[in-house]
Amino acid sequence: MLRHMQIVFPLVVQMEMEVIENYGFAPDGEGVLQFSQAIRSLEREHPDIARLRARLELELIPRMMPPPLDN
Template sequence: MSDTNSFSSETAKLALSDILEALNSPENAAKLGEAKENVGNDMLKMMQYVFPIVVQIQMEVIKKYGFADNRDGIIQFTQHIVALEREDPVIADLHTQLRANYLPPVSIATDASL
């Protein structure tokens, strides 16, 4: 495993872009689309069925960037991304795009009478 302590903003952008590209590949997009269609807007089902698919795809990509392709690697990668996104709006945007793959859209009521 390479040194993830030197994981830079530029490397983070490349990794996130690679993950998004992998998620949008025809095979993975079809698998995710089917899973999302089956779970609808149910957050629990989203975490049970869609999230593991996203994590598996993410693990395949992050190992190219020196992270272990397991639970610890995902946690370490996410911690690096969260720390970097505070200072870099591009990383924050890419991370938001990644999370959109497993978080259902949230409707926020704007009516004051609610």
């Protein structure tokens, strides 16, 4: 999981910065935060946006499985 996030997260952020610039956000960390806040705000008004964000998150962030309990 950690290795996956070390590889995937920077790539996702880089792609996001390249795209959000086309929509008026700064292509930097602050722009990514502002974009994320805008998306969260829109999710409350538009269920389709919430569904698409959740679907994208499932694809990019693997679910953590709890370690087995030893008895």
